Amino acid sequence: MWLNRFALTNFRTYVRLGLELPQGLVVFHGANGQGKTNLLEAVYMLATTKSPRASSDRELINWLALDQAQPFARIAASVHRGASELHVDLTLRAEINPTGNGAHGLTLSKQVRVGGLPQRAIEYVGTVIAVLFSPEDVGLVSGPPAGRRRYLDITLSQVNSRYLRALQRYTKIVAQRNHLLRQVRERRQPLGLLEPWDAELVRSGSYIIEERTRLLATLNGHLTELFRALSGSRARLEVAYRSSVDGASAEEPVEHAVVRESGTPWRDSPAATLPNLAGLAERFARCLSVGRERELAQGVSLVGPHRDDLVFLLDDVPLGTYGSRGQQRLAVLALKLAEVDFMRAETGERPLLLLDDVLSELDPARQAFVLQTLGTEGQTLLTTTDLGGFDASFLARARVYRIEDGTIHAAA
Ligand SMILES: Nc1ncnc2c1ncn2[C@@H]1O[C@H](COP(=O)(O)OP(=O)(O)OP(=O)(O)O)[C@@H](O)[C@H]1O
Ligand SMILES: [Mg+2]
Incomplete structure (x- = not known):
């Protein structure tokens, strides 16, 4: 499975984003706080409908958009799955309700659609499948x-x-x-x-x-x-x-x-x-x-x-x-790689693999091992603050993007 087009509207730092993505390995690099995790979070939400880190969906809507009359955030993608291509999107809407005495509260609603048709979350989950590995996951152990x-x-x-x-x-x-x-x-x-x-x-x-x-x-x-x-x-x-x-x-x-x-x-x-x-x-x-x-x-x-x-x-x-x-972190990485295999065996599709800031610490031989384990099908989206942490042969196989303040550029 892989995403070929990916778009965000008012999602965290991304007021408007449109990206064409290739199959295989994609690297996003950028300094701290530029929107790397936000991007992977959005992709992961297309799979699970839930943010892996926000305590309220309200956090996901871009701050400036929250001041608009009808605030919303949208994540949309074209997904290649088997021989078919699906268009999926997830929209978060905030209704502003006056609570009297001049104050107002926000009610959030979430809608997922496949090919433009609304689906219940319970039917939708499984349309896009993903495995996420981020530094906080050491807490799993x-x-x-x-x-x-x-x-x-x-x-x-x-x-x-x-x-x-x-x-x-x-x-x-x-x-x-x-x-x-x-x-x-x-x-x-x-x-x-x-x-x-x-x-x-x-x-x-x-x-x-x-x-x-x-x-x-x-x-x-x-x-x-x-x-x-x-x-x-x-x-x-x-x-x-x-x-x-x-x-x-x-x-x-x-x-x-x-x-x-x-x-x-x-x-x-x-x-x-x-x-x-x-x-x-x-x-x-x-x-x-x-x-x-x-x-x-x-x-x-x-x-x-x-x-x-x-x-x-x-x-x-x-x-x-x-x-x-370090042992705990490698154990979780092993677990996530095993999970990729499990999901592939269960569904016949390799899930999207989202690696947030976790591979650059491995030495080149181990990075190469991870790459080889992943094979060439599917798609791996990887973030890093430091491209220098990767071997040239690793980067040669990747499409590299630079993230800066909520905008994404193809790296020169
Ligand atoms: N709803 C929102 N609206 C606007 N900006 C937001 C919103 N939520 C988070 N941000 C901003 O997003 C930035 C964090 O982005 P993100 O977590 O993706 O950074 P990162 O590139 O992964 O950084 P690091 O390398 O430190 O992990 C912060 O500057 C934060 O202020
Ligand atoms: Mg991050």
Whole structure:
């Protein structure tokens, strides 16, 4: 898959941008704060409909445009997918509503269209598929579990619409079940009302865990090889799923970095890398009945994919706890490259690969390895502050653009 035309209107620094892009490798270079990440953010939004970094969509609309009567921002592209070319666009609109006493608020709406026809986000996601790697992604290894769950959900939602539907359903079930748990606790509803919610939770939740497990199994098939090539080490890299369904007997969340008395780090047994899927739904249901009192006491659902996690293991040692920053970064790069393979295998299309300021630190041999892994199909959009960080042979294969203050020029 690749974008051949790309246009922005009022998106962050870009008041108006029109770009023709080639297939293959495209490098955008520019000083700090010139709009490199903004550009990749816009491309990524065409895939997921969500910004990977904005806390509110309002931030995405160019500041000057916000003063206009009907502020909007638009991202549009022509996408080559298989033998077809699609025109997709995403528009954010801000309605200004007076709130009385002279002040006003903003209501935002978002619309996606394919070939000019509006689509619901749930149908649209998957039209453009992308993998993004930015410096903040090191947090995937060492940060809180919610980021890792989001990573799994975004990856799977792009290639499997049933997953996205199950996830939306599951999220609603958890919210409604939590509400009911509190009502039962306060004796305003009978305990029996929980039963159908338990069944629904188990049904959607088991599917989500199964699909995540399948994803990790595929990623694990590539990770060690990629990590070895990137790091030059002999270590074995794996991602292991930690399900609350199997950890539910423990009173506390699973602690991955228990240090034994002997002083050696606790090691995961390799067999525990993936959960046992046989009888998953039964075990899930059993956890709910065994944990009923605790859930009622706390008024929240304590078991299910919304409480699961994954852990990066380097030779069975948790990388989030013991790994160096550099090892963690290479592990995430390996993960993202493996993800490209996963998405290609699932959809038959190589996803767009967006590398934000992350390759120039690799030495030329490793840059060449990344290039070779990516092959010649598809499209890779890469940003850097320093072209000098790239080998001449690398740049010779790329189209290079310079970004300056929200405008983009072909480099001389
Ligand atoms: N809604 C907006 N309207 C106008 N400008 C914005 C808006 N949102 C962000 N900016 C500006 O965009 C710039 C940041 O752009 P971006 O994050 O793309 O920089 P960058 O080129 O990736 O820089 P770095 O190399 O530091 O990562 C900032 O100067 C910020 O003020
Ligand atoms: Mg940036």
